[in-house]
Amino acid sequence: MTGASGGLGAPTCDRISAEGGTVVCTDVGATGDGSSPDRCRELDVTDRRAWQSLVAEIMAEYGRLDGALFAHGVAGPVTLAQETSASDWAHTIEVNLTGAFYGLRALVPVMRRTSYGRIVAVSSIGAVTANPRQAAYSASKAGLNALVKSVAKECADDSVTVNTIAPSLMDTPMLAGLDEARFATLLAKVPLGRPGTALEFAALAGWLLSSEASFVTGQVVDLSGGRNQ
Numbered sequence: 001m002t003g004a005s006g007g008l009g010a011p012t013c014d015r016i017s018a019e020g021g022t023v024v025c026t027d028v029g030a031t032g033d034g035s036s037p038d039r040c041r042e043l044d045v046t047d048r049r050a051w052q053s054l055v056a057e058i059m060a061e062y063g064r065l066d067g068a069l070f071a072h073g074v075a076g077p078v079t080l081a082q083e084t085s086a087s088d089w090a091h092t093i094e095v096n097l098t099g100a101f102y103g104l105r106a107l108v109p110v111m112r113r114t115s116y117g118r119i120v121a122v123s124s125i126g127a128v129t130a131n132p133r134q135a136a137y138s139a140s141k142a143g144l145n146a147l148v149k150s151v152a153k154e155c156a157d158d159s160v161t162v163n164t165i166a167p168s169l170m171d172t173p174m175l176a177g178l179d180e181a182r183f184a185t186l187l188a189k190v191p192l193g194r195p196g197t198a199l200e201f202a203a204l205a206g207w208l209l210s211s212e213a214s215f216v217t218g219q220v221v222d223l224s225g226g227r228n229q
């Protein structure tokens, strides 16, 4: 799992572990052994060689790799597109989109060899509806949806499923970066009238990562409280 110490990653890791799964937790800048969200292994998703090393280490240690959750991400600049710097744009695309591409490149061949796999990447409702003053983020997540749909079709005949989850506002530390007015604007778009919880996310992610989710692939699974604008 990437971004495993994050607001959505950590509770999902805890849930899968509580259900008896073995999770290797990773995050950028981490120093632990990966046994829990508090003890994440280091993985910067933008480092493609680190992805290859991590997958090799997991196979050496556990001999199998059944699923992966990409719960990493950055919100990117909250600016008009015309005022977004090239470096902010590039960083947002690099983490949210290219990081997932490197992950898929490292994981998919291993899963295809065993004819089983579940990959889930966290996208955003903003990929479909697009938020003003968040063009880099919206574009990175729209690219992620398209990437996942392509790869899902490429590996369907090996029973490897690949999906994204599209949350709207979720009650995590990422929201702390929003000013009050922006939070109110985004919340007003959610018919259920509240942010989603990390536990609601973990329940859906846990199911999509399970063997039960055998007939869902290439989908953007909505977790938005009904947001469609």
Ligand SMILES: NC(=O)c1ccc[n+]([C@@H]2O[C@H](COP(=O)([O-])OP(=O)(O)OC[C@H]3O[C@@H](n4cnc5c(N)ncnc54)[C@H](O)[C@@H]3O)[C@@H](O)[C@H]2O)c1
Pocket (backbone or CB within 6 Å): 002, 003, 004, 005, 006, 007, 008, 009, 027, 028, 043, 044, 045, 046, 071, 072, 073, 074, 075, 095, 099, 122, 123, 124, 125, 166, 167, 168, 169, 170, 171, 172, 173, 174, 175
């Ligand atoms: N919180 C929300 O309202 C919301 C809404 C829609 C989508 N999302 C998406 O959900 C995902 C998780 O968000 P969250 O709310 O848990 O945010 P968070 O900030 O709590 O967690 C994000 C995690 O990504 C990690 N990360 C950042 N750069 C990385 C890199 N280069 N390599 C590896 N890890 C890196 C961070 O260290 C952090 O642990 C993100 O993709 C985010 O875009 C969140």
